Amino acid sequence: MKPVHVVGGGMAGSEAAWALANAGVPVVLHEMRPVVKTDAHHTDKFAELVCSNSFRSDDWRGNAVGLLHEEMRRLGSLVMASAGPAQVPAGSALAVDRDVFSDAVTAALTAHELISVERDEVKSLDALLTSDDASVIFATGPLTSPALADSIRNLTGEDSLAFFDAIAPIVHADSINFDIAWKQSRYDKEGPGGDKAAYVNCPMDKAQYETFIAALNAGAKTEFKDWEKNTPYFEGCLPIEVMAERGPETLRFGPMKPVGLMDARVGTRPYAVVQLRQDNKLGTLFNMVGFQTKLKYGAQEEIFRMIPGLENARFARLGGIHRNTFLNSPRLLDSTLRLKAEPRVRFAGQVTGVEGYVESAAMGMLAGRFAAAERLGRAIEPPPHTTALGALVAHVTGGHITDGKGSFQPMNVNFGLFPPIDAPTHGPDGKKLKGEERGRAKKLAMAERALEDLAGWLDGASLR
Template identity: 50%
Template sequence: MADVTVIGGGLAGSEAAWQAAEADCSVELWEMRPEKPTPAHHTEGLAELVCSNSLGNLSLTTASGLLKEELRRLGSMILRCADRTRVPAGGALGLAREDFSAAVTEAIESHPNITLVRKEMQEIPSGPTVIATGPLTSDALAHHIAELSGETLYFYDAASPIIFRESVDEERVYLASRYDKGEAAYLNCPMNEEEYYAFVEELTNAELAPIKDFEEDMYFEGCMPVEVIAGRGPETLRFGPMKPVGLPDPRTGEEPYAVVQLRQDDAEGQLYNLVGFQTRLKWPEQRRVFRTIPGMENAEFARMGVMHRNTYLPSNRMLTETMRVRSGDSGGPPLYFAGQLTGVEGYTESSAMGLIAGVNAARAARGEEEVRLPEETMIGALSRYITVKDGTLQPINSNWGLVPTAPKKENGRRLSKPERRERQSEMALAELDRFVSESSAVAAEEAVS
């Protein structure tokens, strides 16, 4: 029997397995694909990117950028593979979708301490275990989780369509990144006022695909279907995913009335996804409506947009900051959760919870005390928020409201917002470095003794 069992081969599960293996534990990583497929996955690769191919902004003036830098400093395998398979995406960490999955799969399969098991796990093992099965947990395992939690929450998530670049009319689009930040990495489809309102009209009146076991519209704000955004008012898209600010058309020198951005999705630059265009439109309707976008009149779709139900736990009543089920504190089996099941939203956030769970599952297997990351760090603050929040837990991304604020003035000068964000990042990273240094010193002392 392995020292640690990890169930689920997504980003969180792969990170958890890697961290436990790096701690010199034997690990079994269970992934049910391809034996049992899911409605959202298209391959059998580990860490398949189902929704967007972006891990978010890289700048340390953003919460997402800070989270990624913290993961790098903690030795995240997911971030290492992401950096190796990066594609042009301006200031964001865009990934070659298939190359990234292949890199993670290779890392897992080649690790001497990890055994990859391609079967469905239908029950919760008795030893140290990390469950990172995500929103598409199989029915058998979901039943056991529901019994454990006493309640299961959910929201609906969606993915954007992907098109072939060669089908885009190069005469009608232009290459640029907002405010010229980073490389000119986005294809921009400009719209004038008449085109924009005609598109909104078609979008809001298009036929939707039914959701299986539909109960009520419960969407995560960070992944809202584009037609839902449009339904909130005719101007909402212009201030959301179709915002033209900072994207002047080089042919006119002026900003268009609205713009649809396409982001590279593979290393070769043959596939592009529609940024912010998550949707639950029926597939024929997607082809009809999205082909009214200037430059996409003859678009060929490599993948249509889809919607699925995401499940997450009442972590604020169920888990500790180490991602361990609270009943484990009183002598129960050391059971941990990671990824979207914990109530975080986003690839990087899910990976972060996988790192915490993997490290602590390994420590439980060795009979060592669990570790809690400082709440001054973005990872520590995120894990604390989802496990202590009062009331109902809603899925959450990394954000600046989680970590300590920075002074508004420095040496008598008022700091700009980006400068304050930089100070917050500096404080968080300094605290993380201190924590890592002290933890390493303690580990060295224990090894000597």
């Protein structure tokens, strides 16, 4: 059997290769690192995490990304299997030691007898489309090389869109001042291991907060190159200083909100708070939650050391910013992620217009399953729209609601992408549900429907 070529060894490419190989289809996995480096990566490992170390909520009953986790586990996801042993405390979120995680993914892929790894840069679509039965999955991520991007653009006649994605700083744990900072999860919510103190909290009073906001607004920012100007930010990952520019209270109702936290040493809730989440398994590194930034390095060190508890902070990594590119997928891709102008080619991952590690990996998994079914001569339909996987596919292939202007923008998985459901109006005790209770009941009903429908889809989508 001829192999399927997978281009890119990030989250999506790793999942695509794994899905293909486990279906019995040989794979050639192309990764240009370390031959050609990127502005964001530091290693040549597969599925290297370049931004946060969190896969966000792991609660499938009440959170759409947690539901996506569960669906992926049921499909044999390599990413989810590798995340378990690499998990670090993060409350109800699934966060990992980034090195342990990428080591596990790399080991699994390189050990599989049906996966051949080639360290090379693929510069054009034509390079791999050498026969009528060629099959290629491009999972080159947000940093698709200029040469390959030009090749895609020439074939499709569509310009790639772009937005900026920013990286949050990482702090050495032993440089945090715990005479000021304390450990607590919001509302003391337990993580998988019963931990109620997965986050480090640095409190601010009103005067400290206002001084901090003024410093953010005045801090020196990275200057964009000409080709980067007029590129929109993704609203779900705005730089901290951009949020500050939107108004003095924006951060206090965003990543610096103090709700669900109480500084027991003074007996009050802080006016604002900066949270840090464990970044590695040893607990020696913590990242600043929601503090992605385009401040210059010197300004970052000066301004972030104004945060109470971080006055002597040592930074293992400062924040940064890079440009992400994505396709106008509803116009370009069919329901199984094939390029309409060239059906031998599929796209997967963030380049399709999903946002987030898990969403990118999910699209890689599906692209791999679709390509495997094609190679094996079996029919396969996308997952039902009622599932998290199906909702994402529908979003990127046209089953989404635009902003009214016909534009297409990246999206994290969320219950707003799912078909409506008649949620319970009364609890088990017969009492009428109101407000948040009814919202939770609706999310649970949607999640239970999703898993039931996924099971039915899997019964008819077996690849082996």
